[in-house]
Amino acid sequence: MSVLVYTENADGKFKKSTFEVVSYARAIADQNNTKLIAVSIGSVSAAELATLGKYGAEKVLNVSNEQLKNFVNQAYASIIAEAAKKESADIVVLSNSFSGRGLAPRLGVKLEAGVADGAVALPEQTDGKFKIKKTAFSGKAFAIVELTSANKIISLTPNAYKVVETNKTASVEDFSVEAKAGDFAAVIKEIVRSTDKVSLPDADIVISGGRGLKGPENWGMVEELADLLGAALACSKPVSDAGWRPHSEHVGQTGIAISPNLYIAIGISGAIQHLAGVSSSKVIVVINKDAEAPFFKVADYGIVGDAFEVVPKIITAIKQFKASA
Amino acid sequence: MKILVCISNVPDTTTKITFTDNNTQFNTNGVQFILNPYDEIALARAIELTDGDKGTVTVVNVGDISTEPTIRKALAIGATDAVRINAKPHDAWFVAYQIAQYIKANSFDLILTGRESIDYNGSKVAAMIAELLNIPSISIIKKLDIDGNSGTVEREIEGGKEVLTIPLPFVAGTAEGVAEVKIPNMRGIMSARTKPLNVIEPVEVKTFSEVIGYETPAPRGQVKLVPADDVTQLVNLLHEEARVI
Ligand SMILES: Cc1cc2nc3c(=O)[nH]c(=O)nc-3n(C[C@H](O)[C@H](O)[C@H](O)COP(=O)(O)OP(=O)(O)OC[C@H]3O[C@@H](n4cnc5c(N)ncnc54)[C@H](O)[C@@H]3O)c2cc1C
Numbered sequence: 316m317s318v319l320v321y322t323e324n325a326d327g328k329f330k331k332s333t334f335e336v337v338s339y340a341r342a343i344a345d346q347n348n349t350k351l352i353a354v355s356i357g358s359v360s361a362a363e364l365a366t367l368g369k370y371g372a373e374k375v376l377n378v379s380n381e382q383l384k385n386f387v388n389q390a391y392a393s394i395i396a397e398a399a400k401k402e403s404a405d406i407v408v409l410s411n412s413f414s415g416r417g418l419a420p421r422l423g424v425k426l427e428a429g430v431a432d433g434a435v436a437l438p439e440q441t442d443g444k445f446k447i448k449k450t451a452f453s454g455k456a457f458a459i460v461e462l463t464s465a466n467k468i469i470s471l472t473p474n475a476y477k478v479v480e481t482n483k484t485a486s487v488e489d490f491s492v493e494a495k496a497g498d499f500a501a502v503i504k505e506i507v508r509s510t511d512k513v514s515l516p517d518a519d520i521v522i523s524g525g526r527g528l529k530g531p532e533n534w535g536m537v538e539e540l541a542d543l544l545g546a547a548l549a550c551s552k553p554v555s556d557a558g559w560r561p562h563s564e565h566v567g568q569t570g571i572a573i574s575p576n577l578y579i580a581i582g583i584s585g586a587i588q589h590l591a592g593v594s595s596s597k598v599i600v601v602i603n604k605d606a607e608a609p610f611f612k613v614a615d616y617g618i619v620g621d622a623f624e625v626v627p628k629i630i631t632a633i634k635q636f637k638a639s640a
Numbered sequence: 641m642k643i644l645v646c647i648s649n650v651p652d653t654t655t656k657i658t659f660t661d662n663n664t665q666f667n668t669n670g671v672q673f674i675l676n677p678y679d680e681i682a683l684a685r686a687i688e689l690t691d692g693d694k695g696t697v698t699v700v701n702v703g704d705i706s707t708e709p710t711i712r713k714a715l716a717i718g719a720t721d722a723v724r725i726n727a728k729p730h731d732a733w734f735v736a737y738q739i740a741q742y743i744k745a746n747s748f749d750l751i752l753t754g755r756e757s758i759d760y761n762g763s764k765v766a767a768m769i770a771e772l773l774n775i776p777s778i779s780i781i782k783k784l785d786i787d788g789n790s791g792t793v794e795r796e797i798e799g800g801k802e803v804l805t806i807p808l809p810f811v812a813g814t815a816e817g818v819a820e821v822k823i824p825n826m827r828g829i830m831s832a833r834t835k836p837l838n839v840i841e842p843v844e845v846k847t848f849s850e851v852i853g854y855e856t857p858a859p860r861g862q863v864k865l866v867p868a869d870d871v872t873q874l875v876n877l878l879h880e881e882a883r884v885i
């Protein structure tokens with residue numbers, strides 16, 4: 316028995332959400348008095364692999380292969396399943412990222428395991444039961460799921476578990492799995508990465524604009540504020556429907572669900588479908604000229620005022636704050 | 641081309657979510673159920689791709705008889721025919737297994753799902769079906785085109801996008817951007833009444849997970865309002881009190 320964690324990288328570098336899953340998987344291994352093994356796929360340097368020890372992995376299985384540099388859903392799932400078998404892992408942990416969503420269900424089938432997707436807390440293991448809390452109803456509630464299978468797959472919601480550093484180091488071992496027919500059927504033609512931007516699901520701070528901003532030409536101040544805070548941009552559904560912003564920035568029930576530390580909503584009314592995707596943000600700030608806007612009911616801090624006057628003032632205040640810090 | 645669209649029946653997006661029996665049951669009292677919004681996108685794209693005479697669109701739902709209004713809606717929007725697998729959708733594994741069995745018996749060129757159902761937000765059914773059939777899948781796509789025997793899809797990745805080509809058949813979960821949803825017209829609604837809706841019985845399968853309870857998020861305290869002419873106060877609060885900047 317052991318716990319296996321899949322450690323996702325972007326262009327050879329591990330991301331914060333990877334350190335979150337390793338820390339989380341370490342805690343699960345401790346609950347079960349067992350070891351934590353990480354599996355890494357792609358082209359990651361030895362130094363980068365060793366950093367996984369800091370977050371609690373005892374050993375890293377390194378699958379280094381040019382053909383696997385970018386995410387290939389079926390091939391990656393085969394490798395992770397083989398790694399789980401090799402290490403007799405009965406719990407496999409990964410991030411509920413875009414690729415994690417492709418992997419967890421396949422691992423569930425391959426390992427005949429129940430899948431707890433979008434976990435937000437450590438499992439509760441008492442009386443031989445394994446219960447885990449996950450988001451449901453698009454952030455309007457949590458469901459407690461009991462996994463009744465011997466093997467278990469858990470995908471962790473980004474930003475739901477804090478990174479914990481230890482002073483351990485990890486040993487690195489090369490690992491390879493023979494490719495199965497069909498594993499490379501899907502072929503990547505093009506990858507477009509806007510590397511200068513913070514990715515929305517991973518972001519600590521998100522600045523979001525709604526219809527109150529009147530038009531795409533007014534996003535300059537929103538972008539400036541986001542740049543100052545190292546934040547990602549988001550928007551309400553009508554904004555992306557109107558083509559003011561790309562669909563990838565649309566948050567809410569039918570968009571992306573996020574849980575950053577800080578969510579700043581500018582000119583967004585706070586419709587129930589919008590709140591569904593953002594209500595698990597730790598701190599919510601609302602800027603709206605209408606004091607009756609429903610968003611104020613679920614906000615921590617609010618400013619009743621015209622965004623076109625308030626946002627430039629906030630930008631100035633943040634600049635002063637940064638200069639004095 | 642034969643396309644299968646998997647549809648789920650979910651609480652309306654404006655539903656206030658509450659629970660009964662000591663937070664162990666979802667309270668369906670007064671809840672309106674709808675076609676999952678992402679599945680509407682899948683259905684709309686399937687109809688565009690078959691465009692009248694270039695193929696058929698079958699919708700499949702795993703559900704009891706209460707889901708039939710939602711299935712009829714899909715027929716009214718333009719699906720050719722429908723199948724209901726007569727069982728409560730126990731979990732994603734149960735649903736995917738039933739649908740995979742159905743696909744094995746009735747081959748399809750393309751299988752579409754929504755990126756997730758808005759009740760349990762699993763994002764699991766698509767990739768589970770694909771794994772059960774040993775075919776490719778893309779869990780969340782933003783664009784989909786079919787050319788001969790292969791498809792081109794765009795999928796979102798953290799901080800960017802990726803374009804892939806995939807041989808048919810494959811499974812894809814549609815998100816915003818793939819198609820504009822279609823609203824049924826009078827003719828569609830009339831014809832939906834006579835389109836075939838076949839009911840088949842589920843196959844037996846073991847289960848791996850159980851929803852045993854629910855929690856509602858802790859309510860936030862009263863909002864602290866900061867005057868619009870003193871935003872420095874906001875910056876200080878975010879730094880000193882909330883500790884988020
Ligand atoms: C099936 C379904 C799914 C949906 N899914 C989503 C979803 O995922 N995400 C989502 O966001 N929406 C979703 N919606 C839409 C949702 O119901 C709302 O219509 C939408 O969120 C409203 O967007 P908004 O707040 O930007 O615009 P509005 O509701 O028009 O609000 C604009 C706000 O800006 C304020 N304002 C105007 N001018 C200024 C100014 N100068 N300064 C400051 N404030 C100003 C106004 O007071 C108002 O509160 C969905 C709807 C349906 C039916």
Ligand SMILES: Nc1ncnc2c1ncn2[C@@H]1O[C@H](COP(=O)(O)O)[C@@H](O)[C@H]1O
Nearest residue numbers: 646648702753754756757762763764765
């Ligand atoms: N009971 C069901 N019957 C048919 N299809 C379903 C069912 N539940 C989910 N699906 C499909 O699977 C997609 C993803 O659902 P989920 O994995 O539950 O988030 C949905 O958008 C539907 O297309």
